Amino acid sequence: MRPSAEPADDLAGLFRAHHLELVRLAAFVIGDVAAGEDVVQDVFVRLQQRWDSLAGQWDPLPYLRTAVVNGCRSAFKRRASLQRRHAAAAAEPLPVPPLTAEESVLLSEDRRRLLAALALLPRRRREVLVLRYYVGLSEAEIATTLGISPGTVKSTAARGLDALARILEEAR
Amino acid sequence: MSTEQERRRQELADQLSQALGAAAELMTERIQASPAPSTRPARDRRSSRRGGRLPGWLVPLAAAAAVAVVVAGSLLVSRIHFGASQPSSATSGPPAFYLTLGTGISPQVEVHRASDGAVTGTVPSTREWSITAMSATAGDRTFFVSETPVQNPAKPNLCPANRFLRFDVTATGAVTGLRQAGRQVAGLNLQLAASPDGTRLAYWAYCGSEPAWGLHVMNLASGAVSSWTSNWAGSVNTTSPADVSGPAQISWAADGRSLALNYQWKGSSQAYLAYQAVLLLNISSKNGPIQDHSRVLWHQGPGCKTFCVYYAQLSPDGTSLVASATKIVRLGGDEYAMSLERISLPDGRVSDVLFHTTIFSQVTGGVPALQLTGDSSATYWLVQVGKNLGWVSDGQFHLLQPYGTIRGAAW
Numbered sequence: 001m002r003p004s005a006e007p008a009d010d011l012a013g014l015f016r017a018h019h020l021e022l023v024r025l026a027a028f029v030i031g032d033v034a035a036g037e038d039v040v041q042d043v044f045v046r047l048q049q050r051w052d053s054l055a056g057q058w059d060p061l062p063y064l065r066t067a068v069v070n071g072c073r074s075a076f077k078r079r080a081s082l083q084r085r086h087a088a089a090a091a092e093p094l095p096v097p098p099l100t101a102e103e104s105v106l107l108s109e110d111r112r113r114l115l116a117a118l119a120l121l122p123r124r125r126r127e128v129l130v131l132r133y134y135v136g137l138s139e140a141e142i143a144t145t146l147g148i149s150p151g152t153v154k155s156t157a158a159r160g161l162d163a164l165a166r167i168l169e170e171a172r
Numbered sequence: 173m174s175t176e177q178e179r180r181r182q183e184l185a186d187q188l189s190q191a192l193g194a195a196a197e198l199m200t201e202r203i204q205a206s207p208a209p210s211t212r213p214a215r216d217r218r219s220s221r222r223g224g225r226l227p228g229w230l231v232p233l234a235a236a237a238a239v240a241v242v243v244a245g246s247l248l249v250s251r252i253h254f255g256a257s258q259p260s261s262a263t264s265g266p267p268a269f270y271l272t273l274g275t276g277i278s279p280q281v282e283v284h285r286a287s288d289g290a291v292t293g294t295v296p297s298t299r300e301w302s303i304t305a306m307s308a309t310a311g312d313r314t315f316f317v318s319e320t321p322v323q324n325p326a327k328p329n330l331c332p333a334n335r336f337l338r339f340d341v342t343a344t345g346a347v348t349g350l351r352q353a354g355r356q357v358a359g360l361n362l363q364l365a366a367s368p369d370g371t372r373l374a375y376w377a378y379c380g381s382e383p384a385w386g387l388h389v390m391n392l393a394s395g396a397v398s399s400w401t402s403n404w405a406g407s408v409n410t411t412s413p414a415d416v417s418g419p420a421q422i423s424w425a426a427d428g429r430s431l432a433l434n435y436q437w438k439g440s441s442q443a444y445l446a447y448q449a450v451l452l453l454n455i456s457s458k459n460g461p462i463q464d465h466s467r468v469l470w471h472q473g474p475g476c477k478t479f480c481v482y483y484a485q486l487s488p489d490g491t492s493l494v495a496s497a498t499k500i501v502r503l504g505g506d507e508y509a510m511s512l513e514r515i516s517l518p519d520g521r522v523s524d525v526l527f528h529t530t531i532f533s534q535v536t537g538g539v540p541a542l543q544l545t546g547d548s549s550a551t552y553w554l555v556q557v558g559k560n561l562g563w564v565s566d567g568q569f570h571l572l573q574p575y576g577t578i579r580g581a582a583w
Contacts, residue, residue, distance in 0.1 A: 024196045033199050099198055106198055106362075109384065111191035118188065133185055134192040161181045164188070 011051050014060055015044055021135070022068050027098035028130045029072040031119055036098065039071035065135070065145045069127055076123065117167040125160035132157055266552035266563055267312045269341050270572070270583035273303060279579070281306055281317055283345050286563070286583070289573040292345025295337070304334075305361055306582050309370035310488075310548035313341050315582075316353060316373060318361045330380035334361045336373055336390075355395040359386065365422035365431075368488070368548060374431055374455075376419035385419055387433070387462065389455055398455060400462045413437045413449040413471035414463050420451075423485045423546075430454055432486035432493075433462075437471065446480040447473035450493060469493070470520050479511060479522075487550040492516050492523065494553065496544055507532055512544065512553060512564060527564040529557055545582050554583050 019040060026036030043064060099107070099115075107115070118126060124146075131142045132153075139157075143150045269292070272282050281303055283293035297303050301319040308315050317339075320332045338353035359377025366373055374389045387400045402416050420435035430452050437449045449471035457465035470493060472481050484495040493515040501507040508531050514524040544564075545554040553564045561581055562571040575581075 020200065024199065027199060028192060028195075099195055107191070107194055110187070111194055114188055114191045115195055129188065130192065133189040134196065158181060161184050161188075165180065165184055 011044070011048055014047075014064075018061065018064060019044075022064060025065065025130060025135055026068050026072055028118075028134060029069065029123075029127055030075055031098050033098045035075055036072075039075055040068055043067040043071055062141070062144055065131070065137075066147070069131075069145060072127075073123070113168060113171060114164070117164050117171070120167055121160055121163055125156055125163065128153055128156045129160045129164075266565065267308075267547050267583045269312070269345055270554055270563075270581060271306050271308065271315055272561075272573075272578040273306055273580040274578055279303065281315075283315075283341055283347060284572070285345050286572070290345075293341060293347035295339060295347055295350060301335070305364035305375070306580065307364045307366040307373075308582050309366045310368040311370065312548070312583075314366075314370050315339055315341065316364060316366045316370075318364045318375060320360055330360075330378070331358050332360055333357070334359055334375075334377060336364075336392075338370075338392075354390045354392040357388070357390070357397065363419045363422055365424055367424050367428045368426055369428060372428070374422050374424065376422070378419070387420075387422075387431075387453070389431070398458045400453065400457075400460060400465070402462050413468045414451060414466070416449070416451055416462060421483065421485070424488075425452075425486060425490045426488035427490075429456060430490070432469065433466075434484045437473075446482070447471075448481050448484060450484050450486065452486075469517055470515060479509070479513075481515075483544065484515070485544065485546055487514075487546075488548060489550075490517070494526065494544070494546060494550060501530070510557075512555065525567075526553070527555070527567050527569065529569070531558050547583055552583075554581050556581070 022040045022043070023033065023036045026039045027033045030036055030039065046067070047060075047064075118129065121129070127146060128142060131137045131145060132139075137145065139150045139153045142153045146153070148156075266286055268286055270284050270286055272284060274280050274282060279297050279302070281295040282291045283295075284290060285292050295303070295317060297319070300322055302322055303317050303319045306315065306317040315338070317337050318334055319337065320334050321329075323329060323332065333356055335356040336353045337350060339350040340348050342348055354373065357377065359379040361375045361377050363376045364373060365375070371393065372389055372391055374387070376385055376387055378385055385402070389398045390396070415437045416433055416435045420433035423432045423434070424430075425432065433451045433453060435449060435451070437447050450469045451462070451466045452469050453462055453466040469486070470484070479497040479499045481495040481497045484493045486492075487494055495513055495515050497511050497513055499509040499511075501509050510529050510531060511525050512527040513522045514526060515521065516523040544556075546552070547554075551565055555562060555564045555569070556575050557569060559575050560571055561573050561575045561578070562569050564570070
C-alpha cells in the first residue's frame with residue numbers, strides 16, 4: 001500500500017499527502033496509533049525547523065520513512081526506560097496490534113491472529129515485514145530506509161515470515 | 173530452499189499484506205482528524221490527548237463507522253458524472269422518509285423528508301447509550317435502531333448489552349411512539365435488519381469468546397431469540413464460498429422465512445475484497461450452524477476482472493440480487509466506473525444495469541463501491557455516490573444531501 005505520489009511543494013502539502021500512511025506505518029511498528037501519531041508529528045515538527053534549507057533539494061519521502069522508523073525505535077527505548085524505572089520485571093515492551101477492541105472485532109479471526117503474531121516478532125523483523133508487505137517497498141528501498149544491506153533485508157523478511165508461521169502454528 | 177517453503181512464505185506474505193491493509197483501514201477513522209503541523213505544535217497535541225484519547229461513547233460508533241470505512245475503502249473526491257437521465261417507469265414514488273445516523277459529539281438518528289432532504293424529526297443518543305445501527309420496515313413508517321451502553325475505552329467490554337428501540341414517523345415526519353422493542357440482549361450489534369412486517373429483528377452480535385459472532389433473530393412479541401453461528405474453521409486457506417464468519421450484510425426475503433447474507437468469503441488472493449458471496453439461510457431452522465441450514469445463492473472470485481461486485485442485496489421477491497459493482501478504469505490511477513446492477517438468480521447473470529457513474533477518487537485503500545439500501549419494492553435505492561447521498565431509480569440519481577456529515581442511511 002504505497003503512499004500516493006502526490007506533489008507536495010510545501011510542508012503542509014507533504015503532510016496532507018503522507019501523514020496517514022506514515023502514522024499507519026508507525027502504528028504497526030510501535031503497536032499504538034496515538035504513539036504513532038506522536039512519532040510522525042515529531043518528525044514533521046523537526047522537518048519544519050529545517051524546511052527552508054531542504055525544500056526543493058531532495059525527495060522527502062524516503063527521509064520521512066526513515067525518520068518515522070527511527071522515531072519508533074526511540075519511542076520504544078523511552079518506553080523501556082520508563083518500565084525499568086517503574087516495574088520490577090522490565091523486559092522490552094511488547095507491541096500489540098494497534099487496533100481498539102471494537103476495531104479488532106471487525107477483523108476476521110485469522111487476521112487478528114496474524115497481526116498478534118506480527119507484534120511478537122523482534123523489532124527489526126517487524127519493521128522489514130511492515131515496510132515490505134504494508135508500505136510495499138522493494139528490498140532496495142527497505143535497505144535504504146533502514147540503513148542495512150539488501151541481502152539483510154531479504155534474509156530478515158524470510159526469517160520473519162518463517163517466525164510468523166511458527167507462532168501461528170504454536171497458537172493452534 | 174524448497175519450492176514448497178517458498179510457496180508457503182508467499183502465501184503467508186499475501187495474508188499478512190491483506191491483514192495489514194484491513195487493519196490500516198480500520199484505524200483510518202482515528203487518524204484522519206489530525207491537523208497539519210504548522211497549525212498545531214506537537215506538544216499541544218500530546219497534552220490534549222493525555223486527557224482522553226477517545227471519548228467512551230465514541231468507541232462503539234467508531235466501530236460502526238469502521239464498517240463503512242472497510243467496505244468503502246476510500247476517500248472519494250468530487251468529480252462525479254451521473255448516468256444519463258431516463259424517464260421513470262415506477263408506478264409509485266420512493267419512500268416518503270429516510271433515516272441518517274449522524275457523526276459528532278452527540279450522534280443522533282435524523283428523519284428526513286425524501287422529497288427535499290429536510291429534517292423532520294430526531295432520535296438522539298443519550299449520555300448512557302449510543303446508537304450503532306438502524307433499519308426500516310416495509311411499511312415506510314416504522315423504524316428500529318439498536319444501541320449499546322457507552323464504553324470506557326480504557327476497559328472496553330467485549331460483550332456489551334444491546335437493546336432495540338422502535339419508533340414510528342407521522343405523515344409530517346415527526347418521531348412518535350419511541351419505545352424499547354423486544355428484550356435487551358448481549359453483544360455488540362453493528363448490523364440490524366427489521367423483517368418486512370416489523371415483527372422480528374435480525375442482527376449480528378459480537379460477544380468476545382469463540383465463536384465471536386452470532387447471527388440472531390428476535391421475535392419482538394415474545395422476546396424469543398433464534399441463533400446461528402458459523403462453522404467456518406477460521407483457516408485463511410479455506411476457499412469455500414460458504415465461509416461466512418460475520419458480520420455479513422443482512423437482507424430479508426419478502427416472505428420473512430429466509431435471510432440473505434452478503435459477505436466476503438475467505439480467499440487468498442490479493443484482490444480479497446472482490447471475493448463476495450450471498451448465502452440464503454432458512455430461519456425456520458431456529459438454531460445451529462449457518463452452513464447446515466443455508467445454501468450459497470451466488471458467489472464471485474477469483475475470476476472477477478472487470479466489474480467486480482462489492483455489495484449485493486437480495487430483492488424482496490427473491491428472484492434476483494441488486495449489486496454494487498466497480499471497475500478500475502485506470503490501473504494505479506484514480507478513475508472508477510461504478511454500477512448498480514441486477515443479477516438474476518440462480519444463473520448469476522447480470523440482467524439489467526440500474527445505474528452507472530464514473531468517480532474520480534483518491535483511494536486510501538480498497539476499492540470504492542456504491543453503498544446502497546433498497547426500499548421494500550426494490551425499485552428505489554438509497555445510494556452513497558462519492559460524497560453525496562441520493563436515491564436511484566431507472567438510471568437516474570436524485571441528490572438528497574452531502575454524505576460527509578453522516579455515517580449511514582436507511583429507508
